[in-house]
Amino acid sequence: MPATRALITGIAGQDGSYLADLLLAEGTEVVGLIRDADREHPNLDHLHDKVTLVAGDLLDPDSLRRAVAGVAPAELYHLAAPTFVPDSWDDPTSTVAAIVGATSTLLAAARETDPSMRVYVATSSEIFGDAGESPQHEDSPKRPRSPYGVAKLAAHQMIGLMRARHGQHLSVGITYNHESPRRPPHFLPRKVTRGAAAISLGQQSELxxxxxxxxxxxxxxxxxxxxxxxxxxxxxxGDYVFASGVSRTVGDLVHTAFAHVGIDPAGVVVVDPEFVRPPEPTPPLGDPSRARDILGWEPEIDFTRMIAEMVDADLAQLKTSG
Structure with a gap:
């Protein structure tokens, strides 16, 4: 049944805006936590006058407590977090504070505001790191290989502790790479789809x-x-892995994107040694069996359609701006 009111942290991001779309369509009142109301948030343009925005910052615990207490939602979806893993090496202190500190604050605020409040927190496949087994499931060994992964694992464990200690309804989504036309351009899949679009329009010569x-x-x-x-x-x-369960290479991504615009990538995609990183000891591949068996969840949008929609969105944007 739809909730009467839901609070989404990270509503301006890819996941948060799609979640808002989903909840609004079923009739749920949506309130979004946003750090900077003065910035432009393209993912929220179509939600103007449909959602309420409240101020809050992951590094400001008081602002998070005020938001939860003021909104008093039936459902709290905590999606906000630093998302670009390499940045965590540059500032691990802020990464840990923004992920572990904010999660802990929100869990406590939910319990203080309404012990029956249901909470969902997005963690990450980065908690597995060098798990030593592939695919990974919810109980696989967790050996993160980045400050981001360490912080996400700490938040993941905190949720389990609070759930056991206080009996709160706290669920976790262990999310693997997921994309869409709303993905920011600095992530690899969007770099590929935008490159395919730009090359097809003659605005770029190589990727x-x-x-x-x-x-x-x-x-x-x-x-x-x-x-x-x-x-x-x-x-x-409970805890659930949300993943396709299918292993694909960057090469597969490239071929799918360029096939959509009818270009052979062999002549225009260049491997730059500067961008090559050592391969992960454990291939990141998720096993979504628990989500399928317990929740009835299955991916509905296949890889080819997803990449095609991203390329089409980039084509439309580049034609407008170019």
Whole structure:
């Protein structure tokens, strides 16, 4: 059943805006936590006058407590976090504070405001790191290989502790790479789809990438947020891997994107040694069996359609701006 009111942290991001779309369509009142109301937030343009925005900053615990207490939602979806893993090496202190500190604050605020409030928190496949097994499931070894992964694992463990200690309805989505036309341009899949679009329009001559053999598990952001709602509304709280369960390479991504615009990537995609990184000891591949068996969740948007929609969005944007 739809909730009367939901609070989404990170509503201006890819996942948050799609989640808002989903909840609004079912009749739920949506309130979004936003750090900077003065910035432009393209993902929210179509939601003007449909959602309420409240101020809050992951590094300001008091602002988070005020937001939860003021909104008093039936459902709290905590999606906000630093998302670009390499940045965590430059500022691990802020990364840990923004992920672990903010999650802990929100869990406590939810319990203080309304012990029956249901909470969903997005963690990350980065908690597995060098797990030593692939695919990874919820109980796989967790050996993160970045400050971001360490912080996400700490938040993940905090949720389990609070759930056991206080009996709160706290659920976790362990999300693997998920994309959409709302993905920011500095992420690899958007770099590829935008490159394919730009080259097809004659606005770019080549695309420089790293290791084309690197493996990822990609699915669509709209499927992931649908899983978030299923997890939060299930009778019992739990942890769930949301992933396609299919291993693909960067090369597969490139071929799919360029095939959509009818270009052979062999002549225009260049492997730049500067971008090549050592391969992960454990290929990141998720096993979504628990989400499928318990929640009835299955990805509905296939890889080819997702990439095609991203390329089409980039084509439309580049034609307008170029």
């Amino acid at each position: 420089r990438l790293g290791d084309l053999a690197a493996v990822r598990d990609w699915c669509d952001a709209r499927d992931v947020v649908r899983g978030a709602v299923l997890a939060l509304r299930h009778d019992e709280p």
